[in-house]
Amino acid sequence: MSKRRATITAVGHYVPERVLTNADLEKMVDTSDEWIVTRTGIRERRILQQGASSDLAAGAIENLLVRRKMEATEIEMIIVATVTPDMLFPPTACVVQDKIGASNAWGFDISAACSGFLYALAAGAQFVESGAASKVVVVGADKMSSITDYSDRNLCILFGDAGAAVLLEPSDDPQYGLLDYRMYCDGSGGAFLYMKGGGSLNPATHETVDRRMHYIYQDGKAVFKVAVKGMADVSAEIMQRNNLTGDDVAWLVPHQANLRIIDATAERMGLDRSKVMINIDKYGNTTAATIPLCLSEWWETGKLKRGQNIVLASFGAGYTWGAVLMKWSLENPAK
Ligand code: COA
Secondary structure, three states: OOOOOEEEEEEEEEOOOEEEEHHHHHOOOOOOHHHHHHHHOOOEEEEOOOOOHHHHHHHHHHHHHHHHOOOHHHOOEEEEEOOOOOOOOOOHHHHHHHHHOOOOOEEEEEOOHHHHHHHHHHHHHHHHHHOOOOOEEEEEEEEHHHHOOOOOHHHHOOEOEEEEEEEEEEOOOOOOEEEEEEEEEOHHHHHHEEOOOOOOOOOOOHHHHHOOOOOOEEOHHHHHHHHHHHHHHHHHHHHHHOOOOHHHOOEEEEOOOOHHHHHHHHHHHOOOHHHEOOOHHHHOEOHHHHHHHHHHHHHHOOOOOOOOEEEEEEEEOOOEEEEEEEEOOOOOOOO
């Protein structure tokens, strides 16, 4: 009997209207458009002025439901990948479930930073493959502006807010869908990228706030080195495991943290830039949302086609990293 395989049958995204450009940041910290573009590839990012990550997630899922012509009540599970939950509890998945009226769904949050979406995708696929569920929404949503220190030029240039979602269903053809994945974590990297305050280790006090412990800390140089190697290695590994060369892969869908990390990964895979989804210039690093945001935008413009092999790859805090290989099954919207 052939395997029941999970595949993406709908995509959706939500980005807030407010745009924060490099020119805006030049007025806030000692930086320049030239520095930001050459070091990161980012030109602007979106900022959610009112609301929380659940609003980004709900907006993305509502977009997906309209495109799929489906009711929220048909959703069986909602998995939210985020490092900026509305609150430590209740789970953001529950807040989202209520906001969109998915009254028949259960769900939970996954915290794996920039790899959150891939971890959640792999988890969601298990429910579909086992037969436990047939309509699983996986959404990456992060209001990074809520944990970004806008007086720190090392960090405030990097991040933005967005939500993006996919629907996983059983594939009508077992050759299509999520074919393979490799996930890793290495907790010894925890010291290089974290938010120290507000959890059980350092509950919020006046002191933790005075010490700005409720903002992201990153040793950018240290993370950069391991991110380049981690994302390139795991992307090459998933190709080797499946006997694929650069010619066999239609798209690399990389986490959007830094254009230089993306370029190094593509080079290692033997892929031309034209086969790499890049929108970091418009949105910066939206953490768990970057990969599904690419999928949703590329599908919308008809560039993702049924039958294409695509590799999704990420690296993030933890450290966490991974890659997913899929054969795209969703027809483009022109059909
Ligand atoms: N504008 C101008 N100068 C800046 C600046 C800014 N916004 N931010 C930092 N600088 C300065 C630094 O202070 C430093 O000056 P110094 O040499 O006088 O100390 C200089 O630019 C170089 O800084 P450095 O940190 O070495 O830059 P970089 O080339 O490593 O780029 C990052 C910094 C953050 C863009 C890069 O390290 C990076 O992308 N890291 C990984 C991010 C990532 O993948 N995270 C994981 C997933 S979330």
